[in-house]
Amino acid sequence: MSTLSEQISDVIEKEPVALFMKGTPEMVMCGNSSRALNALTAVGAPVTTVDILPDPRIRQELAEISGWPTIPQVFVKGELIGGADITEELLASGDLQRKVDEALGADRSQDVKVVALTVD
């Protein structure tokens, strides 16, 4: 079984758009996670979400990988975009739309899915 760190890196590298958040799209547990998710869905991005709440180690490992201390964290094609504030600023400026269109193409899935990590 892969380590927690490997699982997190896998999501970041393999998912078109990854959102590490508190809760799930169906039950968001934090206003900032909700802001980031809404910004991503507003530009028609597919979003793969990971709930960091089930174990504190998820957040610790993620922070070590990304160098970003807070939740949520948004990645597009493996690149850290930022937290809720940056994602909203980029939505307002049109840069989020451009970034997602450039990275994923206009003809893309807009599915929102949840990945659960295995913590031993």
Added chain:
Amino acid sequence: MKAEAIRTLLEQAFPNAVELGVEDRTGTGDHFQVTVASAEFAGLSLLDQHRRVNAALAAPLGDGSIHELRIRTKGIE
């Protein structure tokens, strides 16, 4: 944590800031909105500007004193 303590950390990290604001959003000392406008941000991406602010507040972010941090930065040319 008092807003003033956050402000002190930011002032130390950004001595050239032309605008520096700290708002306790909930009045509970753990949800803050900070605004920093400084020449130090000129030419940096938004991501790197926020990284600088996160670094300045690494201690209270790390020990949980800050539960939620909202950041607004501006680079002054």
